Amino acid sequence: MVHKSGGQFSFYQFAFADLHKFWGPLPSFIYSWVNIMYTRPAGAAIIILTFAEYFIRPVSLWSSMTPETESTMKILVGILALCTITFINYTSTKGFIKIQNVFTVCKITACLLVIVGGQYQLYMGNNKNITTGFEGTTLTISTLPMAFYSGLWAFDGWASSIMVIEEIKKPQINILMSIVLAVPLMTAVYVLMNISYLTVLSVPEMISAPAVAVEFGTRALGDFSPIIPLGVAISTFGCALCLQFQATRICFAASREGQMLEVFSYVSTKKLTLAPAVVLQGLLTFVCLLCGDIVTLIEFTIFMEWIFYGMTMVALLMMRRTKRHVKRTFKVPIVIPIFVLFMSVVLFLTPIIAEPKPQFLIALAFILSAFFIYVPFVYQKKRFSAVDHFTKSIQTLMGVMPQEKDNDPDIEMCGEQQCRT
Template sequence: MLRNPSSHGHNNESTVEDDGDGCEIVSNGKNMLARKFSTKGDTLYLERRVGLLSGVALIVGTMIGSGIFVSPTGLLIRTGSIGLSFVIWAACGAMSLLGALAYAELGTMNPSSGAEYAYLMDAFGPMPAFLFSWISTLILKPSQVAIICLSFAKYAVEAFADECGSSDLVVKIVAILSILVITYINCYSVNLATGVQNAFTAAKLVAVLVVVAGGVQKIFQGHTEHFKNYFENTTSSLGDVATAFYSGLWAYDGWNNLNYVTEEIKNPSKNIPRAIYISIPLVTICYLLVNVAYLTIMSPDEIVRNEAVAVTFGIRALGSIAWVIPLSIMISTFGSANGTLFAAGRLCFAASREGHLMNVLSYIHIKKLTPMPSIIFHAIITIMMVVSGTINSLIDFFSFTAWIFYGSAMLALLVMRRTRPDVPRPYKVPIIIPIIIFIISIYLVVAPIIDKPQIEYLYSVLFMLAGMIFYVPFVHMGYKFNVVDRWTVFVQLLLQVAPTKLVLPD
């Protein structure tokens, strides 16, 4: 079970020990980060209930969402050829694996939840960490969940729609209902949330297997006519290549979600790298095989003109069981949204515990030991985005902004190799890996701005500037309105939550 530290970013060293029962005890300075269980009258802190299987399911389940069912169209449009599109699909998988391995070093060096937030705090101090929590809590994570839930709702509604199509209002209502269900699951129990994640991940892997099997059957029947002139019409625009990576990386996003829940992972120094080595190559292989399957049924031109590639594939390849594809997409997106909200709540929890957001968001339920206020807070913002946003605009904003912080995390790792060389690193990556991902992140951020600037990029910059303005009075100077205390008491009584406390070593 995990203690609730309030200063994970201010300690210079951490040690990893074993308590004799196979449970890690991780301490930063005077603060103990993990223990096997709490005793009667002990303070509240999160339990380690996420094992290797659940860790793999969290990564795979959040990575395989709607992306592989809709991204092939956008990626093929931007690359111009199936050859380059396959190169980018494979490259996105390799980037995700390398990035996740770099995060494994960061996550085992600083075992606090919050991922980039904790690492930026360690390397650069409170302001960059706050800006990440500001952007992620209010924009990135909610927009990610909103995109996934809108995709879920679109396929759920179309299954019952008539020839006139589905109403946008109905789609948004279904998306909101799905958010409410996922919020209840994550608030009720960590075991329930991970159980749902495990089950839905297994179901979506079966669905991917069905698609791949359909494609293999078509190949044996001789349907290989679309696998010719691989690089014909390949784009020469660096901006198009960068935005093609956005489409591919959106399908892979979620590779870092395990780091948001480090405090709840059993034996994190071993299970984080293991989960990464299992999950990301598995997802990469699935994506490549699914794209091959699509091309056994549809030409590149047909894929470009088709927004529902997977559904068309199902109709042509699966015949009477074509309904499996929309059902599979619904299962896939629901599971992905569940895992994303699970991780998002921990980021908000970690930032609030540091004093960078409202304190009440770092409270946990006194019996269920879930970060209920932060999960509900994310759900509220996500619902607002569903009401006001569209999928495409949200994806562009998300991808651009996310890679600013992914690159910042790589820079944090490089900085701490020099500033904190003696801090224990149970897992250590070759230094070339964070360097490569850092350079790629710069390209992914700069190239689209130079080639095809969009208003979403300006929104991202303006929101960061707003965060810096907010930081000075409310975080650095510690000013708060009197109503905040009354609101905190109200939330405590309503949700039966309590603050987390430091647990000092015995």
């Protein structure tokens, strides 16, 4: 029904923008503001820090690095990975796709190796940790959402394909198939991998291990153990590459709707990439990398993400009434958005009421700050001469131009870009 890139941003625009001159575009602006300025860069930083953890883990096992040295090494490796990711997305969209395909094959191969190793351990009778189940754990109203945050983070990729809908061939078929096939497949893979971990690691060991897959490989795979950190590093690098790619599409969608600086929708005339948006995301991710605390970043990020997932369900339910005339390729059963909306409200309210951590209050303040940017610069459309100078400087430095406005749906945004010359 919505055939524009930008994911939830485009959904909000389609659902709300025409309802009110002031309030209508506000949800999409809040989403773009929060995602462009924090959640997408923070998400990439989380994955890059995980990459760095697995990349240096073999080195730390073979050497005597102090915790301070190891922490510094993680940041430095993360910065190097970020520079590489930014360079790839800056230079070639086709190169990104080829690298992503190779990394996906490597990722699945590493996952299958862990699963096969775990199945062998089960065959040998090593199921003690599995039979104990949740023994020794505690369940409270304050800790349950935290568990959901970490768990749901791993499955957050289900929303990725809608970010690039304009660049997908036959999106009405391929997007649906990607979700229907990928989510059950990855759920099965993750469950089997965790069962494999439990064949050789106890629950306390899994919790305390900085790199669970490395510990599993050391104990279960023998001479094949070095493949595991390499496989996880490749997997996380590819994931971070994809996250930055998605974030630039939100930038593009918001900029062409006048909700971000127009220059961030400009396309490189030579490389046919969203060069300014890529550089912006690289810089913001660098700032998030300096935090270095993966758990804090996950809690802070996923808390805000589920606010927007809930808002997306509201948009869907509203469009069932306000957009009845619009042709739909497929129709989601009404019970699904209602359930997701309920879960998003629970995941939003429970941690605030039960255990209000500072990061949750900061997240809410950050969301509210969007209002003070929206009023003067989006609603009132105030403009400063410095913005024009900045735009011209970026155009000169990066060789970018506005994308030609073309209504032909067969022209891919980054495949056969057309720019004004």
